[in-house]
Amino acid sequence: MSYFITQLANGLSYGFVLGLIAVGFVIVFTSTGVLNFAHGSVLLTGAYLVAVLHGPLGFWAAAVVGIAGAALLGVLINAVLVRNLADANPGTAAILMLGVDILLLTELTRRIGDVVLPIGAPWGADVVSLGGVTLPTSRVVAAGVAVLAFGLLWFLFARTGTGVAMRAAAADGDTASLMGIRLSRTGAAGWALAGALAAIAGIFLASFPAPGVAPTLAISAFAAIPAWVLGGFDSVVGAIVGGLVIGEVTALAVGYEAQLHFLGRGLGEIVPYVVMILVLLVRPSGLFGRAEAVRV
Incomplete structure (x- = not known):
């Protein structure tokens, strides 16, 4: 039972990190209408x-x-x-x-080379044990920082003029522009x-499970795409929920891969996309996304 709870806790902390990345996808998409594949x-x-x-x-520092x-x-x-695109087509x-x-990743790969660069995080390889559940300290810190970041985002969007302007621009850019909001x-x-x-x-992904910074770290951003799509392309709350769902599914798939060996190896890498596809078949706009109304 403690192993199962440990996997759930691992999935929760990993889900928070995925949520941070997925929220970034949502914010860029709602503010400029761009599918930001350079996020990694x-x-x-x-x-x-x-x-x-x-x-x-x-x-x-x-x-x-x-x-x-x-x-x-x-x-x-x-x-x-x-902003200088001649064709605004998504x-x-x-x-x-x-x-x-590709350009950024090529340059960073050239600079990093074939070594793994440590980030010098103060928590290192420490672990935290509580009630029979043992987690890497980096995962615990990651969950705490993510919750704090989500709280600050809520305050920004709900209580500040900049946040309200961003929400208005995301909801209806033309109307927001007419009201004096600079898009x-x-x-x-x-x-x-x-x-x-x-x-x-990226800081937390470079702490655990990766031992440091390597070019493959950029691929981690693409692991958040199922979370983004699952929650909805334009929903910050959906991105957070999607990150938690994908985090839990991934942790359980990895944790019980030995028992599910008949499904093949690398199950944790495949399951998030399977969940994403199944949700899209039922709800193309995601769990929290807004479906576009088309008037004919």
Whole structure:
């Protein structure tokens, strides 16, 4: 029983990290209408900055720089590329983001090489034991930081002028623009938020289960895509719930893979996409997404 509870706790903490990444997908999509397939490289950039700067600056200062750097990278991608697209078609923007992801990942891979860069996290390989359940300290800290980040996001969107403007722009950009809301500003804020959330998630993914920063860390962002789609393309709450669902499903699939050996290896990597496909067959807009009303 304790093993099952441990897997549930692992899935919960991993789900919170996936939720951070998935919320970034949602914010970019609702603020600028872009499927941000460069999110993985932005995540890797933030983690890479922490890895190379924690020596001279210390971990916490390096973490601040990494988060700010990923946020700035998001703003630059939006300002230099997204806003200057001649064709605002979502498909064109998605292809552009794939190109950006390849370029950034190629450069980061060249810089990192074939080594794994430690990020110098103070919790290291420590574990926390409570009631027969043992978890890596990084997972516990990740869950706490994610809950704090989600609380701050709620405050931003519900209690600040910038957040209200972002919500209005996401709901109806044309009307929001007529009311004096600058869509360029809300778009930049959305990309900055997404970049910062990706960097925070990258720091924890580089702590556990990965031993440090490697180019493969960028693939972790794509593991959040099922969470994003499951919750709904335009729902922040859905992204969080989707992250928790996918986190639990993945943890249980990995934890009981030996008992499910007849399904083959790598079950934890496949199950999230199976869940995503099954949900899309029933609810194409996701669990919390808004279905578009088409008037004929």
